[in-house]
Amino acid sequence: MSISPARRVAYGVLRAVHDGDAYANLLLPSRIRQARLSPADAALATELSYGALRMQGYDDRVIALAAGRPVEKIDPEVLDALRLGVRQLLGMRVPAHAAVDESVSLVTAAGRKRATGFANGVLRTVSRSTPDQWRARVLAGLDGDELLAAESAHPTWVVEAFRAALAAEDAAAELPELLAADNVAPRVALVALPGLAEPAELGAPGGVSPVAAASPGGDPAALPPIASGRARVQDEGSQLAALALSRARPISPGERWLDLCAGPGGKAALLAAEARLGGAVLEANELIPARAGLVRRALEVFDPPPVVHEGDAVAFGRDHPGEYDRILLDAPCTGLGALRRRPEARWRKQPSDLAELVPLQAALLDAAVVALGPGGLLAYVTCSPHPAETREQVAAVLGRHPGLRAVDTPAVLAGIATRDLGLPASPSAQLWPHRHGTDAMFIQLLRAA
Numbered sequence: 001m002s003i004s005p006a007r008r009v010a011y012g013v014l015r016a017v018h019d020g021d022a023y024a025n026l027l028l029p030s031r032i033r034q035a036r037l038s039p040a041d042a043a044l045a046t047e048l049s050y051g052a053l054r055m056q057g058y059d060d061r062v063i064a065l066a067a068g069r070p071v072e073k074i075d076p077e078v079l080d081a082l083r084l085g086v087r088q089l090l091g092m093r094v095p096a097h098a099a100v101d102e103s104v105s106l107v108t109a110a111g112r113k114r115a116t117g118f119a120n121g122v123l124r125t126v127s128r129s130t131p132d133q134w135r136a137r138v139l140a141g142l143d144g145d146e147l148l149a150a151e152s153a154h155p156t157w158v159v160e161a162f163r164a165a166l167a168a169e170d171a172a173a174e175l176p177e178l179l180a181a182d183n184v185a186p187r188v189a190l191v192a193l194p195g196l197a198e199p200a201e202l203g204a205p206g207g208v209s210p211v212a213a214a215s216p217g218g219d220p221a222a223l224p225p226i227a228s229g230r231a232r233v234q235d236e237g238s239q240l241a242a243l244a245l246s247r248a249r250p251i252s253p254g255e256r257w258l259d260l261c262a263g264p265g266g267k268a269a270l271l272a273a274e275a276r277l278g279g280a281v282l283e284a285n286e287l288i289p290a291r292a293g294l295v296r297r298a299l300e301v302f303d304p305p306p307v308v309h310e311g312d313a314v315a316f317g318r319d320h321p322g323e324y325d326r327i328l329l330d331a332p333c334t335g336l337g338a339l340r341r342r343p344e345a346r347w348r349k350q351p352s353d354l355a356e357l358v359p360l361q362a363a364l365l366d367a368a369v370v371a372l373g374p375g376g377l378l379a380y381v382t383c384s385p386h387p388a389e390t391r392e393q394v395a396a397v398l399g400r401h402p403g404l405r406a407v408d409t410p411a412v413l414a415g416i417a418t419r420d421l422g423l424p425a426s427p428s429a430q431l432w433p434h435r436h437g438t439d440a441m442f443i444q445l446l447r448a449a
């Protein structure tokens with residue numbers, strides 16, 4: 001049987017993710033272009049590859065049950081073809097014969113002809129039971145967070161971290177909703193850079209940010225304001241994080257602002273637009289040269305473009321004590337708040353990542369506090385709700401710097417957002433995909449003495 005172009009592209013993406021360290025959200029658009037897929041085939045390739053990567057933990061349990069062996073004992077080339085087949089059988093309205101036959105053909109095309117009988121047998125076994133029957137088998141004997149993790153295709157440690165973050169605001173009952181939101185592709189949100197573009201030029205208004213528009217569909221890069229750099233693709237939570245810093249209080253002309261860890265430059269672009277309107281001057285810093293290049297590209301729409309420094313933020317803070325009126329520290333983090341955008345990310349991240357990130361975040365916070373002038377404002381932001389990266393970091397930095405004060409960030413956001421965010425009373429603000437339609441951004445404004 002011939003293989004449809006969409007399945008060939010989806011299979012290539014799965015192999016590149018599992019065989020190398022490709023990111024599906026970066027690779028898929030170029031593979032779609034190379035294969036000249038029609039819009040319908042592009043949508044199918046996206047649904048197949050994103051679905052198979054997201055649901056991998058669940059589908060692998062099904063494959064192991066149907067194959068009678070752990071997935072680690074299955075050739076990776078064969079396993080990826082099975083994953084695509086299982087996703088179609090359990091999660092998509094694809095006729096069983098097409099799902100099975102095309103997946104078996106992928107096994108042949110991958111040079112694993114001797115495994116075609118095995119692949120055919122596994123997929124036929126899967127196709128003989130309904131999705132509900134498989135669900136009952138996969139979840140049998142599980143309870144608590146392990147049950148939620150298996151059902152929603154998340155690693156258990158991630159579910160536990162989400163539970164802890166929700167419990168901190170008495171909302172642990174929302175956990176299933178949050179996990180479900182991670183498995184739905186987000187709407188593409190756009191930002192109109194203030195003073196350079198209007199949201200109405202882009203599409204319908206956004207959900208929570210005053211400078212957002214919903215993408216009208218199709219390739220956003222084709223919209224003239226985006227092509228010219230006056231507007232960008234940006235999650236609305238990220239927009240609110242940047243605006244929390246720029247709109248927390250009136251801008252005094254001549255203020256110096258710093259985006260300490262700026263790559264690839266999304267928030268820097270919004271801050272630069274806000275700074276320009278208020279008469280402030282933004283500088284940016286980024287460790288990785290290629291990412292500093294992306295920041296420069298994001299800022300080239302401004303005349304003159306903001307200065308972009310290249311180097312370690314910890315050293316930068318030490319070398320510029322007391323110089324800045326406002327600093328954004330959008331810290332490197334686990335990214336657990338953006339899993340809906342990066343389908344394979346949940347399986348790649350490890351609890352051990354925290355062991356490196358938490359001390360780095362603390363050092364970056366200290367550096368930012370050093371660089372802050374008297375009365376200066378610091379926005380500590382992560383796209384993760386993990387307590388160790390959020391509330392615990394804030395409590396620790398307040399302990400280390402007695403003059404530093406937590407600003408009531410939900411109150412600031414209430415004056416910015418286009419609708420009531422319903423944030424609980426707390427100095428920090430945690431946004432959630434299931435409640436706000438944004439990534440799970442954490443935002444804490446801090447004020448120097």
Ligand SMILES: C[S@@+](CC[C@H](N)C(=O)[O-])C[C@H]1O[C@@H](n2cnc3c(N)ncnc32)[C@H](O)[C@@H]1O
Nearest residue numbers: 261262263264265266267287312313330331332
């Ligand atoms: C969460 S991202 C920032 C995203 C950015 N604010 C945006 O909206 O596009 C964190 C950035 O910090 C950078 N980074 C990591 N360690 C750093 C360090 N020691 N000094 C400066 N930048 C660092 C990473 O390379 C990454 O680009």
